Amino acid sequence: MDASSLPSTKGKSYGNRKKIIMRYLNLAYVLPALLLFILFSLLPIIRTVQYSFTNFNGVNPNYDVVGFKNYAAALTDTRWWEAVGNGVIFALLSLVFMNTIALLLSVAANSNIRGGKFYRVVFYIPPILSGIVVGYIWKWIYEPKGLLNGVLRDIGLDHFTHVWLGSIDTALYAVAVSSMWQGVGGSFILFLAGLQGIPKDLYEAASIDGASRSQQLRYITIPSLRKVYTLVNILTILGALGIFNHVYAMTMGGPGYATEVPALRIYREAFTNSDFGMANAFSLIFGIMLFILSLIQLKLSQKKD
Amino acid sequence: MQSKGTFFFKGITHLSLIVWTVISIFPLVWMVSTSLKQRNEIFTNRSLIPNNAFNFENYKDAWFQGNFNVYTFNSVLYSVIVVVCVVLFASLASYAIARLDMAGKKVIFLGFMATLMIPIPGAFISIYLVVSNLGLANTRIGYILPLIAAALPVSIFILKTFFDEMSRELEEAAIIDGATSFQIYYRLMLPIARPALATIVILNTLSVWNEFMLALVLFSENRLMPIQMGLSVFVGQYTTQYELLMAASTIMVLPVVLVYIAMQKQFIQGITSGAIKG
Numbered sequence: 231m232d233a234s235s236l237p238s239t240k241g242k243s244y245g246n247r248k249k250i251i252m253r254y255l256n257l258a259y260v261l262p263a264l265l266l267f268i269l270f271s272l273l274p275i276i277r278t279v280q281y282s283f284t285n286f287n288g289v290n291p292n293y294d295v296v297g298f299k300n301y302a303a304a305l306t307d308t309r310w311w312e313a314v315g316n317g318v319i320f321a322l323l324s325l326v327f328m329n330t331i332a333l334l335l336s337v338a339a340n341s342n343i344r345g346g347k348f349y350r351v352v353f354y355i356p357p358i359l360s361g362i363v364v365g366y367i368w369k370w371i372y373e374p375k376g377l378l379n380g381v382l383r384d385i386g387l388d389h390f391t392h393v394w395l396g397s398i399d400t401a402l403y404a405v406a407v408s409s410m411w412q413g414v415g416g417s418f419i420l421f422l423a424g425l426q427g428i429p430k431d432l433y434e435a436a437s438i439d440g441a442s443r444s445q446q447l448r449y450i451t452i453p454s455l456r457k458v459y460t461l462v463n464i465l466t467i468l469g470a471l472g473i474f475n476h477v478y479a480m481t482m483g484g485p486g487y488a489t490e491v492p493a494l495r496i497y498r499e500a501f502t503n504s505d506f507g508m509a510n511a512f513s514l515i516f517g518i519m520l521f522i523l524s525l526i527q528l529k530l531s532q533k534k535d
Numbered sequence: 536m537q538s539k540g541t542f543f544f545k546g547i548t549h550l551s552l553i554v555w556t557v558i559s560i561f562p563l564v565w566m567v568s569t570s571l572k573q574r575n576e577i578f579t580n581r582s583l584i585p586n587n588a589f590n591f592e593n594y595k596d597a598w599f600q601g602n603f604n605v606y607t608f609n610s611v612l613y614s615v616i617v618v619v620c621v622v623l624f625a626s627l628a629s630y631a632i633a634r635l636d637m638a639g640k641k642v643i644f645l646g647f648m649a650t651l652m653i654p655i656p657g658a659f660i661s662i663y664l665v666v667s668n669l670g671l672a673n674t675r676i677g678y679i680l681p682l683i684a685a686a687l688p689v690s691i692f693i694l695k696t697f698f699d700e701m702s703r704e705l706e707e708a709a710i711i712d713g714a715t716s717f718q719i720y721y722r723l724m725l726p727i728a729r730p731a732l733a734t735i736v737i738l739n740t741l742s743v744w745n746e747f748m749l750a751l752v753l754f755s756e757n758r759l760m761p762i763q764m765g766l767s768v769f770v771g772q773y774t775t776q777y778e779l780l781m782a783a784s785t786i787m788v789l790p791v792v793l794v795y796i797a798m799q800k801q802f803i804q805g806i807t808s809g810a811i812k813g
Contacts, residue, residue: 253638256716259631260643263624263687269669270684271650274661281664288664335555338548349552351799352559354806358795360745362763363784366770367562370569370777375578377565384581415559416806423807475747493659493748500660501752509660517658 282510300511321470328410332417365479368408424458570782597782606765625690633698697731734805
C-alpha cells in the first residue's frame with residue numbers, strides 16, 4: 231500500500247489503473263472486521279430464518295422442514311405473549327418511573343449546585359455492575375426473612391411484609407424495581423449530557439429579552455432535550471424488552487410464569503425443550519418487533535427536528 | 536419572596552440528590568456488610584456492622600469453593616483478548632472507511648451500522664448455532680469471536696466519527712514525505728485517536744467483564760466459564776449461601792468500581808459517546 235491509495239492527493243501521473251487497484255487492495259483494512267461481522271452477525275440472522283422453518287432439536291442433524299408451523303404455534307402461544315407482555319410492563323414502568331426520576335435528578339444536578347460532579351460519579355455506579363450481581367443483591371434484599379421484610383417488621387409494619395419474589399402479584403414489580411434501580415444512572419447521564427449541551431448564552435439572551443423561567447423551559451430546554459429524550463427512550467425500551475440477567479438471577483421466570491420474559495422463553499425453548507425451530511421463530515418475531523420499535527422511535531425523532 | 540422560593544428549590548434539589556445517592560449506594564453497602572457476617576447472623580442481624588468481628592473467612596471460602604482463581608483468570612483473559620482485537624480491527628476498518636479510497640465502503644459501513652439495531656437477546660440462539668456448527672462450542676475461541684463481532688459496530692462508529700473530524704493537513708504532510716497508507720495509520724492515526732481508543736477500551740472491557748448470556752449458552756465446562764457464571768455456585772434450589780454469594784459478588788464488583796472511580800471522567804465520556812450513535 232502506498233500514498234496513491236489516498237484520494238485526491240497527487241496528480242494523474244500515477245495513472246487511474248493503480249488507483250483502481252488500490253481501491254480494492256484497501257479492502258484488506260476492513261477484512262478482519264468484515265469476516266467476523268459476516269460470520270457472527272450476518273450468518274446468525276440467516277440461520278435464524280432457516281431454522282425457524284424446521285423442527286431442529288439442536289443436536290440431531292436430520293430434521294424436517296415444517297413450513298410455517300412454528301410461526302403458527304408461536305403466534306397463538308399465550309405463554310409467549312404473556313412473556314412479551316411482561317417485557318412491555320418493564321418497558322412502560324421504566325419509561326414512566328425510571329426516566330422521570332433520571333430527568334428530575336439531571337435537572338437538579340445541572341443547577342449549579344455544589345457537588346454536582348460527585349453526584350454524577352455516584353449515580354453511574356449501579357449501571358457499571360452486571361445484571362447478574364444486581365439481581366442477586368436484590369434477591370437477597372427481597373428474601374422472606376431478608377432486609378426489606380425485616381425493616382418493615384422493625385418499624386411496626388408487619389402487615390406489609392410479603393414474599394416479594396415468591397408471589398404472583400409482586401414478583402414482576404420486584405424484579406422491575408431492581409432493573410430500574412440499575413438503569414436510572416444511564417438515563418441520568420444522557421439527560422445531563424443533553425442539558426449541558428445547551429449553550430448558556432441562549433438563556434442569557436432570553437432573560438435579557440424578558441423571558442420568564444417557564445418560558446425558557448418551554449422554548450429552550452425542552453426542544454433542546456428532545457433528541458436526547460428519543461435516544462433515552464429507545465435505549466430504555468430495548469433494554470427493558472431484552473431483560474434477561476435480572477430475571478435469571480432473581481426468579482428464573484417464576485413463580486409459575488409470572489416473570490417470564492421473551493429472552494428467557496427463547497433460552498428455555500432451545501435448551502430446556504430442545505426445540506430450536508420454535509426458539510428461532512420466537513427470536514425472529516422478537517427481533518422484528520424490536521427493530522420496528524426502534525425504527526418508529528427514530529422516525530419520530532427525525533420528524534421533530 | 537423570590538429568595539424564599541429559590542431557597543426552597545435549593546433545598547428540594549439538594550435533598551433529592553442526597554436521597555438518590557443513598558439509594559444508589561445502599562444495596563452495595565448491604566452486599567459488603569453481608570459478606571462480612573457469620574452465616575448464623577445474616578438473617579437476624581440487620582445492622583450494617585457484624586455482631587462480633589468482621590468475618591473475612593467468607594472471602595477465602597468464596598474464592599476457593601467457587602474456584603474463583605479459574606473464573607477470574609478466564610475473565611481477564613477474555614477481556615484482554617477481546618479488547619485488543621476490537622481496538623485493532625475497529626481502528627483498521629474505520630481508518631479505511633473514513634480516510635481511504637476503498638471499494639464499497641458505504642455499503643460496508645451501512646452493514647455495520649445496521650447490526651447496531653439488532654438486539655443481542657434476539658440473536659443469541661443463532662449465534663450459539665453458528666458457533667457449534669463451526670465446531671467451536673465449549674471453546675474459548677468460540678466465545679471470544681462472537682464477542683469481538685458484537686463489539687465492532689459501536690467501536691467502528693465511534694472511531695469513524697473521530698477520524699472524519701480530523702483535518703487533512705498532517706496526513707498530507709506525511710504523504711509528501713512518502714509514507715504509505717499503513718504507515719499513516721500506524722504512526723499518525725493510532726496515536727492521535729488515543730482518546731477515542733480509551734473510550735472503546737473502557738466500554739468493551741466493562742461489557743466483556745459483565746457478559747453472562749452468551750457464556751450461559753456456550754459453555755458447559757466450568758474451567759472455561761467467565762466470572763459471572765461463577766456466582767451460581769452459591770445459589771441452591773432451596774437455600775442460597777448469601778454470605779458467600781455476597782463475598783463473591785464483592786470480589787467481582789470491587790475492581791470495577793475502583794477502576795471506575797479512578798477513571799470516571801473517561802468512563803462517562805465513553806458511555807455518552809457510545810450511546811449517542813446516530
